[in-house]
Amino acid sequence: xxxxxxxxxxxxxxxxxxxxxxxxxxxxxxxxxxxxxxxxxxxxxxxxxxxxxxxxxxxxxxxxxxxxxxxxxxxxxxxxxxxxxxxxxxxxxxxxxxxxxxxxxxxxxxxxxxxxxxxxxxxxxxxxxxxxxxxxxxxxxxxxxxxxxxxxxxxxxxxxxxxxxxxxxxxxxxxxxxxxxxxxxxxxxxxxxxxxxxxxxxxxxxxxxxxxxxxxxxxxxxxxxxxxxxxxxxxxxxxxxxxxxxxxxxxxxxxxxxxxxxxxxxxxxxxxxxxxxxxxxxxxxxxxxxxxxxxxxxxxxxxxxxxxxxxxxxxxxxxxxxxxxxxxxxxxxxxxxxxxxxxxxxxxxxxxxxxxxxxxxxxxxxxxxxxxxxxxxxxxxxxxxxxxxxxxxxxxxxxxxxxxxxxxxxxxxxxxxxxxxxxxxxxxxxxxxxxxxxxxxxxxxxxxxxxxxxxxxxxxxx
Ligand SMILES: Cc1ncc(COP(=O)(O)O)c(C=O)c1O
Numbered sequence: 001x002x003x004x005x006x007x008x009x010x011x012x013x014x015x016x017x018x019x020x021x022x023x024x025x026x027x028x029x030x031x032x033x034x035x036x037x038x039x040x041x042x043x044x045x046x047x048x049x050x051x052x053x054x055x056x057x058x059x060x061x062x063x064x065x066x067x068x069x070x071x072x073x074x075x076x077x078x079x080x081x082x083x084x085x086x087x088x089x090x091x092x093x094x095x096x097x098x099x100x101x102x103x104x105x106x107x108x109x110x111x112x113x114x115x116x117x118x119x120x121x122x123x124x125x126x127x128x129x130x131x132x133x134x135x136x137x138x139x140x141x142x143x144x145x146x147x148x149x150x151x152x153x154x155x156x157x158x159x160x161x162x163x164x165x166x167x168x169x170x171x172x173x174x175x176x177x178x179x180x181x182x183x184x185x186x187x188x189x190x191x192x193x194x195x196x197x198x199x200x201x202x203x204x205x206x207x208x209x210x211x212x213x214x215x216x217x218x219x220x221x222x223x224x225x226x227x228x229x230x231x232x233x234x235x236x237x238x239x240x241x242x243x244x245x246x247x248x249x250x251x252x253x254x255x256x257x258x259x260x261x262x263x264x265x266x267x268x269x270x271x272x273x274x275x276x277x278x279x280x281x282x283x284x285x286x287x288x289x290x291x292x293x294x295x296x297x298x299x300x301x302x303x304x305x306x307x308x309x310x311x312x313x314x315x316x317x318x319x320x321x322x323x324x325x326x327x328x329x330x331x332x333x334x335x336x337x338x339x340x341x342x343x344x345x346x347x348x349x350x351x352x353x354x355x356x357x358x359x360x361x362x363x364x365x366x367x368x369x370x371x372x373x374x375x376x377x378x379x380x381x382x383x384x385x386x387x388x389x390x391x392x393x394x395x396x397x398x399x400x401x402x403x404x405x406x407x408x409x410x411x412x413x414x415x416x417x418x419x420x421x422x423x424x425x426x427x428x429x430x431x432x433x434x435x436x437x438x439x440x441x442x443x444x445x446x447x448x449x450x451x452x453x454x455x456x457x458x459x460x461x462x
Contacts, residue, residue: 004029007044031409036063039428039435041414052408052415052425052439057228057260057379058291060337060346060429067340068292068333075332084113084326092335093326099338100299105270106278109302113295113326117259118152120283120296121222124255125156126320127281127304128220131253134307134314142213144206144221144252147182148230148419151222151257160222163230163419178213181205182227183235186372186383186391195236202235203242207249215250225271228260228426231419232381234374240277253304254279259296263287264347264429266377267354274377280304287429290337295330350378350429353436360440361425367447369400369454378429382447384421387461394421398459400450407446413439415446 004012008029011017017025032044039062040048054060061068075092082090097111112127114120125143132140143160145151151160158166159173162182167173181202182188189198210218221243227233247254256279261271263284268274270282281304285296312318324330341347354377361380365373371385371393384401386394394400401421408415416424427439454460 001027005032005044007032038062038064039431047412049409049412049414050427050435050439050442052413052427052443054426054428055291056286057265057426058286060263060265060287061290061340062428062430065290065292065340068290068336071332071336072293072329075329079328082328083323085321090326090328090331092328092331096297096326096331096335096338099335100284100297103269103338104282104299105273106280106282107301108282108299109305110300112298112300112321113331114298114322115294115324115327115330116152116296117257117283117285118154118157119322120259120285120298121151121157121160121255121257122154123298123320124222124281124283125160125220127298127300127308128253128255130311131304131307132219134310137216137219139217140219142176142178142218143255144178144180144209144218146223146227147179148184148227148233149179149182149222149224149257150227150229151224151259178209180209182230182233183239184227184231184233185236186374189236196238199236199239199242202239203246206243207246210246210250210252215252218250218252220253220255221247222255222257224257224259225261225266225275226376226379228379228424229418231383231422232375232379232424232426234376235275240272240275244277253281256282258282259285260379260426261377263341264350264377265379265426267347267351269347288337289330289334292337293327293330293333294324295327295334346429350431353431353433354378356433357431357436360436364440364444364447367444367451368460369404369447369451375425378431379424379426381418381422381424382443384423386459392461394454394459396420398457400454400459403450403453404443404446407449408442411442411445413442413446415443 011030012026033041034044035042041051042048100111101108145160147162149162151157159177162179183202185198256272266274280301282299289295308318361375362373364370364382369384370382371391372383386392401417404423405417418424
């Protein structure tokens with residue numbers, strides 16, 4: 001193994017790198033990046049990498065958008081900080097909330113700003129509880145999420161997240177958070193079950209859970225349109241209409257986590273439109289500012305807003321908010337981002353490139369290492385299988401997915417292994433057709449090299 005560079009050594013001596021094995025990173029060191037241009041980022045040796053994950057599913061406009069830099073600079077010069085506490089306000093936050101309300105897929109009354117997707121979903125939970133108290137329903141507080149859902153890492157949002165690594169030894173989930181069936185047909189459908197039948201079963205299992213817990217104790221259901229970090233799971237046909245009917249039957253508030261799917265990722269401004277459902281409230285983050293600065297939002301309906309008024313009258317204030325809620329520089333960058341999306345028809349152009357993206361992605365399904373290639377819009381994943389015909393996964397200890405990521409990285413492509421041996425791709429929305437081909441050519445080569453390695457290691461079933 002090559003000796004660590006000065007920056008790598010300083011990194012491991014000073015930083016806790018999130019979502020990294022804290023032991024092995026001490027041996028390998030991190031990959032240190034220096035600059036970005038278009039859909040490429042460059043390491044400290046000047047080597048380019050096609051950013052096949054848009055960072056963390058977020059840099060929709062790529063890495064060198066001057067207008068966003070100018071929007072930040074201008075706002076920093078004018079008013080670098082102002083807050084929204086204690087009846088204060090400012091123009092960038094107002095304008096951003098107006099723009100979000102305008103483009104919302106359902107009637108939105110107000111927007112609460114925060115700094116991350118985790119904070120947005122924490123705030124959603126708090127506001128649901130607050131609303132139930134305002135409505136005189138103090139027992140209707142449980143929130144249902146899904147196995148493999150990803151909603152963040154703070155104590156409440158990590159509880160909503162349905163992945164073992166976010167719970168194990170963190171003593172989570174907290175009480176009043178429940179998880180229902182993961183809508184992944186490839187992994188969880190029964191033999192011969194069609195997508196529609198599986199969707200009906202998911203809805204029936206949600207209903208059973210609500211009835212078991214007592215409908216008067218279940219407040220909300222939270223879901224991503226396409227599940228991201230849990231494995232890029234596209235729900236089976238008819239899933240959301242069936243789930244929404246169950247929510248409506250038991251007066252369960254629907255929280256739509258659009259942190260990845262919002263802003264064009266599925267070919268529509270919001271993912272819920274592409275998947276045919278109308279939520280009550282919406283969480284947004286990531287591509288809201290193309291990730292140039294941290295900002296997130298909770299978009300709430302009028303009846304929830306009325307509850308905040310009722311509680312404020314009772315308690316004297318709405319006791320929630322972050323120092324940087326609606327930070328003016330982040331808000332100004334987000335306003336500019338939304339302007340660019342509209343002016344440059346970013347969603348429409350991305351939508352035109354999506355069939356090519358999906359065609360190249362799905363073609364990987366024929367590769368001997370791949371059990372399923374799945375995706376929608378400009379996001380996808382390949383799930384590796386040791387035995388294709390019966391979907392047997394590889395022994396996790398063999399880290400076959402990590403091998404694909406390492407081969408891709410050596411070849412100048414960033415992809416990510418998530419939720420087992422699942423490799424995800426989610427490039428910036430501005431990716432061009434030739435770059436889509438480059439991404440999949442490199443990913444194919446990484447799979448081929450991994451196949452050779454797996455054969456040498458005798459990891460494939462005979
Ligand atoms: C759907 C979804 N919700 C919430 C989050 C949490 O966002 P953050 O990492 O900004 O806290 C993420 C992050 O990837 C996400 O994908």
